[in-house]
Amino acid sequence: MAFPFLSDEWIEEARRIRAEYEGRAPEAPVALRVNVVVTDVPWEPRRVEGYVDTTGGTVSLEVGRLDEADATITLEHATARAILVDGDRQVAMAAFLGGRIRVDGDLTKLLALQMNPAPLDPVVGEVFTRLRDITA
Template structure:
């Protein structure tokens, strides 16, 4: 197991993502790039990007939208698939959005493919 959002975690996520092959990412998400700053991770504040439905280390210069949220909320939304936690986090101010809000709305309405769900389960299983 690897600490969530640690360098070791990102390396293992990269390996799992590569091994998963084609994730059949919905077209609405395939071209979507969001930057995310995560607070409260084991190694402090972490910058990442959600690029075409996949996690990347660091921010992506092509992103039109940036989210800032706590690590536990990121885990609930993206790894555990808890959409209600995302809505609650937004409504209570735990999620801060800068830039193009419509990009976030695209993500909210998209449903992950079965291949993505399987990858997220593998990532959750390795996450401490």
């Protein structure tokens, strides 16, 4: 079954998938705490707030907001989908350079993550495939 990206149903299914892969994903290449604000969501309230926290060694994505984040990223729904569902690093860089991603805070940590030349781990690739499969 497929759900709209970042809908409540999609988030719940993504959490279930993440739980299946607990302990199997590689260690995060950079320790960072980032709030993410997704705008232009196609339903009310038109924005979703979440965060990424890699300080525990793995990538943790959750709904909400961190009090002490290294940075805050604001981007529109379609760009977030291309990055988080499709895993397209090139979209992230192009969107940033094109002004479709706004970053407040420590940009150097985000760039370190983006510039990591490591190939995509097979487990991470499998997770991205599963996320694509549940996304309408």
